[in-house]
Amino acid sequence: MTATLTSTPAVVRTIAEIRAAIRAYRAEAGATASVGFVPTMGFLHEGHASLIGRSAQDNGLTVLSIFVNPLQFGPNEDFERYPRDEARDLDVAARAGADIVFMPSVSEMYPTSAATQITVSGVTERLCGASRPGHFDGVGIVVTKLFNIVQPDRAYFGLKDAQQVAVVERMVADLNQPVQIVPCPIVREADGLAMSSRNVYLSADERREALVISRTLAKVPAWIDSGMNAAQLTAAVREGISSSPIADIDYVETLTYPALQPPAPDAPVSVSDGRIIVAAAVRFGRTRLIDNILISLPEAQPL
Amino acid sequence: MTATLTSTPAVVRTIAEIRAAIRAYRAEAGATASVGFVPTMGFLHEGHASLIGRSAQDNGLTVLSIFVNPLQFGPNEDFERYPRDEARDLDVAARAGADIVFMPSVSEMYPTSAATQITVSGVTERLCGASRPGHFDGVGIVVTKLFNIVQPDRAYFGLKDAQQVAVVERMVADLNQPVQIVPCPIVREADGLAMSSRNVYLSADERREALVISRTLAKVPAWIDSGMNAAQLTAAVREGISSSPIADIDYVETLTYPALQPPAPDAPVSVSDGRIIVAAAVRFGRTRLIDNILISLPEAQPL
Numbered sequence: 001m002t003a004t005l006t007s008t009p010a011v012v013r014t015i016a017e018i019r020a021a022i023r024a025y026r027a028e029a030g031a032t033a034s035v036g037f038v039p040t041m042g043f044l045h046e047g048h049a050s051l052i053g054r055s056a057q058d059n060g061l062t063v064l065s066i067f068v069n070p071l072q073f074g075p076n077e078d079f080e081r082y083p084r085d086e087a088r089d090l091d092v093a094a095r096a097g098a099d100i101v102f103m104p105s106v107s108e109m110y111p112t113s114a115a116t117q118i119t120v121s122g123v124t125e126r127l128c129g130a131s132r133p134g135h136f137d138g139v140g141i142v143v144t145k146l147f148n149i150v151q152p153d154r155a156y157f158g159l160k161d162a163q164q165v166a167v168v169e170r171m172v173a174d175l176n177q178p179v180q181i182v183p184c185p186i187v188r189e190a191d192g193l194a195m196s197s198r199n200v201y202l203s204a205d206e207r208r209e210a211l212v213i214s215r216t217l218a219k220v221p222a223w224i225d226s227g228m229n230a231a232q233l234t235a236a237v238r239e240g241i242s243s244s245p246i247a248d249i250d251y252v253e254t255l256t257y258p259a260l261q262p263p264a265p266d267a268p269v270s271v272s273d274g275r276i277i278v279a280a281a282v283r284f285g286r287t288r289l290i291d292n293i294l295i296s297l298p299e300a301q302p303l
Numbered sequence: 304m305t306a307t308l309t310s311t312p313a314v315v316r317t318i319a320e321i322r323a324a325i326r327a328y329r330a331e332a333g334a335t336a337s338v339g340f341v342p343t344m345g346f347l348h349e350g351h352a353s354l355i356g357r358s359a360q361d362n363g364l365t366v367l368s369i370f371v372n373p374l375q376f377g378p379n380e381d382f383e384r385y386p387r388d389e390a391r392d393l394d395v396a397a398r399a400g401a402d403i404v405f406m407p408s409v410s411e412m413y414p415t416s417a418a419t420q421i422t423v424s425g426v427t428e429r430l431c432g433a434s435r436p437g438h439f440d441g442v443g444i445v446v447t448k449l450f451n452i453v454q455p456d457r458a459y460f461g462l463k464d465a466q467q468v469a470v471v472e473r474m475v476a477d478l479n480q481p482v483q484i485v486p487c488p489i490v491r492e493a494d495g496l497a498m499s500s501r502n503v504y505l506s507a508d509e510r511r512e513a514l515v516i517s518r519t520l521a522k523v524p525a526w527i528d529s530g531m532n533a534a535q536l537t538a539a540v541r542e543g544i545s546s547s548p549i550a551d552i553d554y555v556e557t558l559t560y561p562a563l564q565p566p567a568p569d570a571p572v573s574v575s576d577g578r579i580i581v582a583a584a585v586r587f588g589r590t591r592l593i594d595n596i597l598i599s600l601p602e603a604q605p606l
Contacts, residue, residue: 015479031330115425116443116477122418140419141478148479174419175444176318176451 009064009098011090015149018063018102022150025061034059037152037179038098039143042066043083043197047187049096051156054184056097063150064098070106071114072138083200102150109145118144120174123166123260127279128290131250136167143168147179154180158187160194162277162292166258186291188214194291206284209244213282216240217293220278224295227268230254230276237278250281250288257294269297312367312401314393318452321366321405325453328364337362340455340482341401342446345369346386346500350490352399354459357487359400366453367401373409374417375441386503405453412448421447423477426469426563430582431593434553439470446471450482457483461490463497465580465595469561489594491517497594509587512547516585519543520596523581527598530571533557533579540581553584553591560597573600 012018026033036055040048044066055062066089073079086103093101118140123129129136147155157165165183172181187195192214193207202210216237223236231254238252256263257275269276279292315321329336339358343351347369358365369392376382389406396404421443426432432439450458460468468486475484490498495517496510505513519540526539534557541555559566560578572579582595 019481027334114477115423116474117422117424118478119420119422120418121420145477145479148481151481171419174417174448175421176448178322178451178454 007094009090009093009101011101011103013103013105014108015104018100018149021100022061022063029060032060034061034154035150035152036062037065037146037150037155038062039065039067039146039155039157041068041082041197042089042103043085043200044089044092044096045187045195045197045199047158047160047195049092050187051158051184052093052096052098054182055154055156056099058154058182061099062097063100063102063152064093065102065104065146065150067102067104067109067142067146069109069138069142071110071141072135074132074134077132078198078201083197102146109142114141117141118171120167120171123163123170123258126253126255126260127163127251128281129163129167131281136164139164139167140171144171144175144177147177152179154182156182156184158185159183159294160186160196160290160292162257162279162294163260166260169258192218194289196289198287198289201287202284206246206287209246210282210284210289212241212244212247213280213289213291217278217280217291220293221295224269224276224297229266229268230263231265233269233278237280241280241282246284248283250283252278252280254278310397312393312396312404314404314406316406316408317411318407321403321452324403325364325366332363335363337364337457338453338455339365340368340449340453340458341365342368342370342449342458342460344371344385344500345392345406346388346503347392347395347399348490348498348500348502350461350463350498352395353490354461354487355396355399355401357485358457358459359402361457361485364402365400366403366405366455367396368405368407368449368453370405370407370412370445370449372412372441372445374413374444375438377435377437380435381501381504386500412445417444420444421474423470423474426466426473426561429556429558429563430466430554431584432466432470434584439467442467442470443474447474447478447480450480455482457485459485459487461488462486462597463489463499463593463595465560465582465597466563469563472561495521497592499592501590501592504590505587509549509590512549513585513587513592515544515547515550516583516592516594520581520583520594523596524598527572527579527600530573532569532571533566534568536572536581540583544583544585549587551586553586555581555583557581 036059038051038055068082070079119137124136169181223233234252234254241247255277257277276295277292281290339362341354341358371385373382422440427439472484526536537555537557544550558580560580578599580595580597584593
């Protein structure tokens with residue numbers, strides 16, 4: 001066994017400190033400076049590590065933020081029990097190549113109750129936007145605050161939260177936020193389960209049953225090739241997931257991406273323009289999981 | 304007569320150009336770079352010139368934007384007839400010390416209909432926030448876009464639009480926008496009329512009658528010293544302005560500043576904490592003028 005050499009990232013907890021650290025880096029690096037940013041809620045897994053690794057490849061400095069943002073949780077959601085493990089997170093961050101880890105407190109991020117709200121319409125109407133009211137308002141405000149604090153050149157987001165990517169890209173374009181959004185592919189366990197901090201909630205039985213989501217979504221390209229229209233595709237995915245007796249479906253939808261609007265109802269999906277997403281949110285016991293497959297048409301190749 | 308030597312500011316009309324110009328300045332100026340920004344709707348007067356002059360004093364580069372923002376006008380307001388005079392504006396900008404004038408088209412600023420909205424609550428409930436629904440949503444979005452495009456170190460706003468200053472300061476704090484807001488005093492004509500691009504709408508008769516606003520507001524410090532409470536102060540200002548037979552009052556309000564909430568109703572204003580604003584909006588013919596006096600208590604000195 002060879003030990004992998006990693007340097008421990010600097011941990012900063014205040015806005016003043018992170019700004020000073022980035023200012024110092026930019027002053028030193030001069031014209032070649034580039035800051036990559038990976039905003040997370042912590043409890044890091046290999047999906048997060050892939051974002052950090054990609055940022056470390058692309059940029060001179062990689063900033064990881066870990067902040068469980070209360071504003072993006074509904075009143076009956078899992079803010080309080082959301083998993084946290086600082087020591088483990090710092091280890092993952094170091095191995096993946098983060099240079100600075102920004103871990104602010106709630107009062108550092110929201111010193112007064114915020115009077116300013118950011119609302120993105122259109123792309124937030126469906127999927128998690130419909131089933132988690134207010135969720136994307138909370139995402140919009142925290143992402144904007146973090147962008148304004150870190151001022152990154154590039155920010156890395158995982159496509160497991162494909163709607164979040166669409167919302168952030170729309171917001172960045174509408175507000176001219178000076179950052180390039182880099183969407184990164186879903187990272188899966190060896191058996192196909194999409195990596196998620198919430199997977200830790202699953203019992204062994206739920207964990208096994210949850211595979212029905214990725215197994216069903218993997219059939220989507222073939223179903224599109226067979227000429228299904230959007231309604232048939234949604235029904236087939238819904239039926240596939242329902243084959244697990246404990247799968248409690250929140251939503252299954254087939255939409256255009258990134259506009260997240262219904263494609264033409266009757267035509268086969270493969271004649272539509274652009275990209276199509278089939279996205280699902282499914283509860284196993286108390287745990288709500290999301291997953292999706294994003295397809296570039298007309299080739300029907302997964303992205 | 305001696306000619307005043309001024310250099311003509313560079314005029315840029317696209318977001319890509321203004322970003323490139325500012326990037327070039329920052330690369331050249333290095334650690335000493337500082338960018339001051341004066342966002343305006345053009346038809347510049349000495350009030351705007353004072354903001355530009357202050358920015359030129361404080362910063363290595365001063366950027367002036369001229370953009371009549373459709374989103375901050377209501378459907379029955381004066382967007383179409385809002386006065387425009389590019390040649391004259393460039394002359395004022397040059398004399399005042401602007402280095403770059405950013406004059407984007409509406410389609411450059413809003414290429415698609417914006418799906419992202421910024422709403423600031425609390426400070427927008429009263430005054431122009433109440434009488435011009437949606438106005439401050441339009442201000443919030445355009446100011447945020449311009450800040451993200453120009454990325455200034457400091458931005459200069461006139462206190463004639465005192466509520467706008469309060470809204471922008473609240474938004475900047477809530478969103479951690481990396482810019483320092485510098486509020487600047489109202490500039491008045493020799494006879495007291497607050498400078499405004501809309502003064503050009505006034506007939507000679509209206510122009511004379513409009514002096515009743517500043518003349519009345521000038522009495523506020525003495526009225527506070529005499530022990531008036533907020534309701535009495537508002538009534539006295541309302542009565543003073545009503546002495547003009549053609550003054551059509553939209554609002555007169557006495558509020559705390561910058562929270563813009565009513566002070567304690569019965570106590571004399573002079574025992575309240577912090578700052579008090581007495582603000583008025585008054586129509587003369589088709590022209591709606593605003594003016595205010597901002598007082599630091601307990602000294603009751605105009606700010």
